[in-house]
Amino acid sequence: MTAKQRFRSDIAWSTETNITVHGLDLCSEILGKVSLSDMAYLQIMGRLPTPPESRMFEALALTLVEHGLTPSAIVARMTLAGAPEAMQGAVAAGLNGLGSVFVGSMETAAKILQEAMLNQHEDTNVETMAKTIVQERLATKQSIPGIGHHMHKPIDPRTVRLFEIATELGFNGRYVSLMVAIGNQASEQLSKSLPVNATGAIAAIASELQIPWHIVRGIGVFSRAIGLVGHIVEETRNPMARQMKKMIETEALAHFQTDQP
Amino acid sequence: MTAKQRFRSDIAWSTETNITVHGLDLCSEILGKVSLSDMAYLQIMGRLPTPPESRMFEALALTLVEHGLTPSAIVARMTLAGAPEAMQGAVAAGLNGLGSVFVGSMETAAKILQEAMLNQHEDTNVETMAKTIVQERLATKQSIPGIGHHMHKPIDPRTVRLFEIATELGFNGRYVSLMVAIGNQASEQLSKSLPVNATGAIAAIASELQIPWHIVRGIGVFSRAIGLVGHIVEETRNPMARQMKKMIETEALAHFQTDQP
């Protein structure tokens, strides 16, 4: 920073002939040479990924792009119906719902894993760590994020695939083991099958990639932005927001037709 | 659609063991096999790109990720300062500004190109088409989007690079020629150098990729979402929103200290 400068940003700057992003020349070093996923990694981590990091990070992002008619997709479609001239507002509206409930569980899982690892000796057994984590959360009536799934049974297929890729690339380290152990401990203590779901798998692998837990949500945010643009494209071609609204209204206000005099 | 079904979506659905996106199995056909940029193409176009389409589309998206301290980046940072627990809201706020002025010029340029091509015989000279377009817009006092740049002179380096990649991959077709011709015509009619800028290059190449003009803005929206997450990461580590606010307030309210009794 210069002597009198009050704040500074180091991400990007331009001159008449060049644009520099995180120290790389946009035209000669990024365009046509870097993948979009690596660019996202660059934005988040401040450097380009190694080849294994690149493939692993891309798999995480891909998992988060599209989940069908989630609330965020419905929100984007309904918003577009009211403001078709402002597609950006429809995506913005959809992103606003990526909070503690949906994308947040991934963040909390990553936080649990990273804090546990930070506070433990390197040789502490992950089983022991998992046992403590599960016991403490159950004792304080907190949910255990990253395990179980209401639909995917007996196991979330994304977890299987993500852990397979992680193993291939050498990211099946202690965070992954701890996450699996948490699923096992929770299954045992709660006497039902609660294997690691996609959320937990992403949290564990993001931790292997040394992505700080408070940034993990960001991967969900930009990936879902890609997904929401897809829903907007379909909504434009095949509008359904009005029908959705009508169906909801009919259901929610049915009692006024029947209960009221 | 089934007999009584009121609306349907064809993007994605899940069963106990599978997640299908645009007809592809997420785990076996997408994760670890498709790039994030191809996934975005799949969401927008409903099919995976060919290899040249893939590289070309990725270059467009990359160009739009990061532009330094743009209004959308400042907006995301200031929003984060007020609600650090809701990073998704900061990205959403930033995206809301991607309207007719910033991202919209790309959309309008694509619209002009696509409508001109739709309404003309295949053998109409692009120079003739460009002349008409420029004359009509000047006559109706409309700006000509996609040409000139306040900083990058004599030419926007992104245009050079994007057109280079387009040539390499075989996307330097009639839309690109028309865009270049519009720049030339405008330069001539307005007697100043107005070469195609990044916005115009993206509009032309997106048209070569047969992306409908009203969807072009979507590429800007998801790419900027990636960029904004980067600004949020820097803001978290190196907060500057409060200093920005203070500087603005001091400037904007200076007259109350000096003009008022």
Added chain:
Amino acid sequence: MTAKQRFRSDIAWSTETNITVHGLDLCSEILGKVSLSDMAYLQIMGRLPTPPESRMFEALALTLVEHGLTPSAIVARMTLAGAPEAMQGAVAAGLNGLGSVFVGSMETAAKILQEAMLNQHEDTNVETMAKTIVQERLATKQSIPGIGHHMHKPIDPRTVRLFEIATELGFNGRYVSLMVAIGNQASEQLSKSLPVNATGAIAAIASELQIPWHIVRGIGVFSRAIGLVGHIVEETRNPMARQMKKMIETEALAHFQTDQP
């Protein structure tokens, strides 16, 4: 502005002991003395309203607060379900849909009225003006905003009441007459009953209040913000977003259960 000042705002400023808003002392001249609706008028028009303006403006705002389970209310509820810790994001998401389709029709109606009046002699007959407006819009296949209603028949009860208040307060001037004449002309030319709806009534009365058409949407925006907070309160007490989502998903993806092998 001071000699070197680059920009200035005249809305509000603070000293150690005072806060001034539009020239009024917040504590001694606004709190406990001005109504919330008058404060909104002050923000928009830069001065406090006269008593009739005050009552008229308040009626307009009140009409726009609550419309039941509109898309914006559904959007706010679904967003809250994903991010219950960020109520502001749920309201923001809901507001994003107040574009050209919903709130925009009010804006367009006001624009038509204000531009017509601006371009005509004071003694031009409103019937003649209305005839021209309706003919021109039908000829160019543009909809006529502010008339007809899919549910409220034979007439929108809000129009009746708003025009009644306008008459009482002396705001039943030429804009109101022109709006009514447009409804009559459209009914005649399209051979069906298309009386002025709430949107048209608000557009006409806002014009009587000399509110520029491009600001009219703002009344809808802040009024709906009040309404959306109400929906968030109900959603918190009686959550229904998940059920809504389930219902939509079941309907939209029904074909995958029936059409697919």
Added chain:
Amino acid sequence: MTAKQRFRSDIAWSTETNITVHGLDLCSEILGKVSLSDMAYLQIMGRLPTPPESRMFEALALTLVEHGLTPSAIVARMTLAGAPEAMQGAVAAGLNGLGSVFVGSMETAAKILQEAMLNQHEDTNVETMAKTIVQERLATKQSIPGIGHHMHKPIDPRTVRLFEIATELGFNGRYVSLMVAIGNQASEQLSKSLPVNATGAIAAIASELQIPWHIVRGIGVFSRAIGLVGHIVEETRNPMARQMKKMIETEALAHFQTDQP
């Protein structure tokens, strides 16, 4: 709810001739009869306020409308500059920043007051309660919301006025006393003057009005929506967002001109 109904809303519904909101007929019982502030109270509390509740609630809302060039106002202006056709998006962007830092301190103060009162005998001395609260928060290194102000000294003039109105209307009860006691205790324990600020005053008075703490933020949200529309109106007439952006960019990137070779 009807036998098979999956969810229901009780806020508003329409028939051909009537619109009912919280049990009141919009046209005959609300328009021209209820104030906008009372309508907001109705939306939040499900009933109209008594006259003292009405005046008190209105004073709270008024206090929150306008604070000058806050981050939310800057955000709304910058968003408008990029998307002038989508004013609703500019307000939405501005609202996204009303989180834990700005509006949230009001919420936290209300939570502290309401939880303390809930857990104590009615005759527990507020001084004792305040002492415990302050000690506990200092011991756990949590900030004490609702006290002190960086600019308004020796006391926030809004607090003085709000407490004056509260006294007049009979809302100077135990919550107000507890809030004042917290300010006193904090001043004593931290050896500096930390009187109740506007945030604390609103939290205390909202509690007197029996508004649940998790809804208090909602008052800030809709009030700021009114304020932001005001900033948008000024920005439209007197654009300053580009100048703001330029000033920030120049400052933040200064080191590239000076530090770099």
